[in-house]
Amino acid sequence: MHLKLFRAAGMAEAIAQVRVALGPDAxxxxxxxxxxxxxxxxxxxxxxxxxxxxxxxxxALTWHGVPRELHPALAHGNLEAAIxxxxxxxxxxxxxxxxxxxLTGPPGAGKTLTAVRxxxxxxxxxxxPLVITTDGKxxxxxxxxxxxxxxxxxxxxxxxxPVSLARALLQRTExxxxxxxxxxxxxxxxxxxxxxxxLAATSGADIALVLPSGLDPVEAxxxxxxHAECGATSLIVTRLDLANRLGSVxxxxxxxxxxxxxxxxxxxxxDGLVPFTPSLLAAMLSRSQGKHHAG
Amino acid sequence: MPADEPGxxxxxASGKGGVGKTWLAITLSHALIRAGRRVLLLDADLGxxxxxxxxxxxxxxxxxxxxxxxxxxxxxITRHEAIGLDVLAGRSGSGALSELPAxxxxxLLTRLRVELASYDAVVLDLGAGIDRIVRRFALWSDRLxxxxxxxxxxxxxAYAVLKLQTQDQPDGDVQIVVNQAPSAAAGQQTYATLRRAxxxxxxxxxxxxxxxxxxxxxRDAIRRQTSLLLRHPNCAAALDVExxxxxxxxxxxxxx
Numbered sequence: 324m325h326l327k328l329f330r331a332a333g334m335a336e337a338i339a340q341v342r343v344a345l346g347p348d349a350x351x352x353x354x355x356x357x358x359x360x361x362x363x364x365x366x367x368x369x370x371x372x373x374x375x376x377x378x379x380x381x382x383a384l385t386w387h388g389v390p391r392e393l394h395p396a397l398a399h400g401n402l403e404a405a406i407x408x409x410x411x412x413x414x415x416x417x418x419x420x421x422x423x424x425x426l427t428g429p430p431g432a433g434k435t436l437t438a439v440r441x442x443x444x445x446x447x448x449x450x451x452p453l454v455i456t457t458d459g460k461x462x463x464x465x466x467x468x469x470x471x472x473x474x475x476x477x478x479x480x481x482x483x484x485p486v487s488l489a490r491a492l493l494q495r496t497e498x499x500x501x502x503x504x505x506x507x508x509x510x511x512x513x514x515x516x517x518x519x520x521x522l523a524a525t526s527g528a529d530i531a532l533v534l535p536s537g538l539d540p541v542e543a544x545x546x547x548x549x550h551a552e553c554g555a556t557s558l559i560v561t562r563l564d565l566a567n568r569l570g571s572v573x574x575x576x577x578x579x580x581x582x583x584x585x586x587x588x589x590x591x592x593x594d595g596l597v598p599f600t601p602s603l604l605a606a607m608l609s610r611s612q613g614k615h616h617a618g
Numbered sequence: 619m620p621a622d623e624p625g626x627x628x629x630x631a632s633g634k635g636g637v638g639k640t641w642l643a644i645t646l647s648h649a650l651i652r653a654g655r656r657v658l659l660l661d662a663d664l665g666x667x668x669x670x671x672x673x674x675x676x677x678x679x680x681x682x683x684x685x686x687x688x689x690x691x692x693x694x695i696t697r698h699e700a701i702g703l704d705v706l707a708g709r710s711g712s713g714a715l716s717e718l719p720a721x722x723x724x725x726l727l728t729r730l731r732v733e734l735a736s737y738d739a740v741v742l743d744l745g746a747g748i749d750r751i752v753r754r755f756a757l758w759s760d761r762l763x764x765x766x767x768x769x770x771x772x773x774x775x776a777y778a779v780l781k782l783q784t785q786d787q788p789d790g791d792v793q794i795v796v797n798q799a800p801s802a803a804a805g806q807q808t809y810a811t812l813r814r815a816x817x818x819x820x821x822x823x824x825x826x827x828x829x830x831x832x833x834x835x836x837r838d839a840i841r842r843q844t845s846l847l848l849r850h851p852n853c854a855a856a857l858d859v860e861x862x863x864x865x866x867x868x869x870x871x872x873x874x
Contacts, residue, residue: 324781326774348816353811362772364811368819401786588725597728602754606720618708 325367326429331358331559339374341365346382366404374590375382387608388540388570393577402609405544407601410573413582415531417441419450420564423492423526426559427519427544428533433561433587437533438504439471440587440596447593451500454489457522458506459483470506471592492526503528510549519553530555531584534575536566547579555579560599561587564587569607627740628866629662629759630795634774635746638765638797640672642684642830642838642859643743648847649863651702655738658695658704660730662755664718665747667708673698674843680707685726691733701845704737723751724816727758741864748778761866763789765826767798768808777815784820793827797860805829828862831857836844 327344331337334354341349345367353364374591376398384394396409417424421530424441438454445452455474459481472479482488488503495501503526510516523530532550534543548556558581560572576583583599597603632639632644647659662682670677677696683689688742695704727840734740742759742766744752762783763849766776776794783792794812799805809826816822833855839846846856 324774324777324819326770326777326815350814352814353807355807364773366815366819368815445763517652526825594729597725600724600728602758603721603724606724610719610721 325369327365329363329365330360331363334361334363337361337363343384360513360594377576383608387568387573390540390544390570390574390577391566393573396424403601406604406608410576410601411580411582412599412601413584415557415559415584416529417445417452417500417502418531420498421500421529423503423528425523425526425528425530426507426533427501427505427508427530427550427553429509429535432507432533432535434533435468436509436592437559437561437585437596438468438589439592441585442472442475442477443592444596446475446477450500451475451611453478453480453495454504455482455488455499456504457482457488458504459495461506465504474484485521487558489525490524501528506519509546510553511545516549516553519550523554529557531557531559532581533559533561534572535562536560536569536572537562538550538571540570540574540617544578547581548577551579551581554579557569557584559587559596563588563607564590569604572604574609626738627742627759628761628763629742629744629756630765631691631744631756631778631779632746632765632772633748633779634769634772637765637772639661639746639765639832639835640669640743641797641836641846642763642765642797643741644669644672645856646863646866647703647739647741648701648845648859650739650741652847652860653867654864655867656736657735658706658734660706660740660742661708661794662751663744664708664751666745669705669743670707672678672840672843673701673703673705673845674785675705675707680709682709684693684729685722686723688765691729696739700848703772706734718751719842720754723754727754732841735743746783753782753786757786757790761793761835763793763795763866764841765795766808766812768800768804773812773815776812780822780824781817781820784816785823788822791826792822793865794824795827796829798832799829800832800833802829805831827865828858830862831840844863868874
């Protein structure tokens with residue numbers, strides 16, 4: 324906005340000055356009497372340019388491996404607003420008397436570490452959760468989790484099949500929040516999808532898909548869609564501190580419409596996981612491509 | 619203390635420097651404390667922070683200590699005992715903070731929301747100008763107070779802040795404070811000028827949160843590095859800031 328003050332003996336003369344100096348589009352904002360006449364405050368707002376596709380933005384989206392069909396939605400305007408419009412974001416409901424939260428995802432996604440981090444957050448906020456793992460098969464799986472739950476002083480139960488899971492859930496006291504860690508599964512396989520649906524039905528849990536970043540975008544989108552079809556309701560992305568390119572995160576969230584809820588951004592048990600927001604994703608997308616360059 | 623009190627995070631911006639933004643942030647924080655609230659004042663003027671100087675504090679910890687991982691947010695707070703105010707100082711003369719990468723800033727904001735949850739109100743003194751960090755803090759806060767005086771440069775700079783905020787968040791809670799007004803009526807005129815520009819060019823009508831009258835006592839309090847409400851609690855400017863604090867404690871829908 325251009326703003327200019329005009330002084331003249333009378334109003335007509337002052338307005339004439341405004342028209343000469345600022346043109347016919349000028350707006351009179353105010354006028355007041357001053358010794359010897361009148362003072363007018365006038366303003367002119369230059370035309371703003373229409374939205375344009377930003378070539379640097381397009382280059383960045385391509386570099387990150389964001390699927391081409393998502394480019395139009397993300398290529399112009401404020402990046403954070405574009406992300407908030409194109410993807411869903413939410414909050415993980417992990418509270419007393421809420422349904423249990425079951426963490427699923429491909430093997431090695433970081434489900435157990437995510438369970439530990441969520442349990443740590445609950446303990447720090449003064450609510451001790453009940454932790455259950457259905458992963459009784461994999462060597463060392465339970466020991467890894469047990470080491471943390473001992474440290475946190477929260478109970479850990481092992482339930483390898485639906486019946487023992489139902490029994491374990493009976494030990495939930497006073498509506499304590501429940502976290503269920505699972506063995507890695509790929510619900511694109513019919514049998515594994517069946518098994519996942521069975522566990523969810525038995526426990527009445529909300530399923531949160533834990534997906535590592537850095538996967539192939541098409542693969543990530545397929546996995547997310549398959550989990551959503553099995554009833555997953557939210558998406559937790561891990562290892563964001565280790566991935567350069569975020570195309571898979573956007574592809575998975577867009578294809579499955581699962582809301583992004585948590586972001587794994589570091590190694591710490593207490594501060595390695597933060598709520599996922601459009602602004603965080605925007606910041607990660609725009610960080611210098613050189614900073615994490617594979618070279 | 620009702621949990622749903624409006625606008626817990628109140629940011630103060632002005633575009634132009636030298637219009638009394640930091641002074642207002644301190645005095646408004648104090649007025650909120652006098653109204654019975656637990657208040658933290660956050661010096662978000664990263665790089666040219668001076669809340670601590672205006673209060674005569676010598677902080678040994680600040681936002682820089684949080685960012686370097688030396689302490690958590692609670693450990694970076696300096697207490698002003700006479701006012702009963704907790705201050706999270708910025709770091710003056712540190713270029714590193716003003717060049718904070720976007721990602722680090724986002725993580726800091728997330729931590730502030732969580733770790734300052736026990737305060738009834740958090741007042742943010744934003745830097746002058748309209749750079750990326752000022753814009754982000756403004757957008758992140760629940761309520762933005764834009765400070766203007768009747769000087770043309772202050773009006774255009776305040777308008778620039780209002781314009782960016784309208785672009786970033788069309789339905790955000792943005793209000794105008796006129797500072798250093800020669801009289802209450804002159805302050806209303808300054809507001810009317812700004813309001814007309816917003817209405818014509820932005821199609822928005824940010825409400826007036828308050829007019830603070832010009833008062834020689836303000837300069838006296840600043841020179842003595844103390845709060846106006848400690849030194850001259852009944853002067854004109856003090857009464858105006860107390861009225862502003864009451865407005866801040868009223869939900870936006872219930873305001874005139």
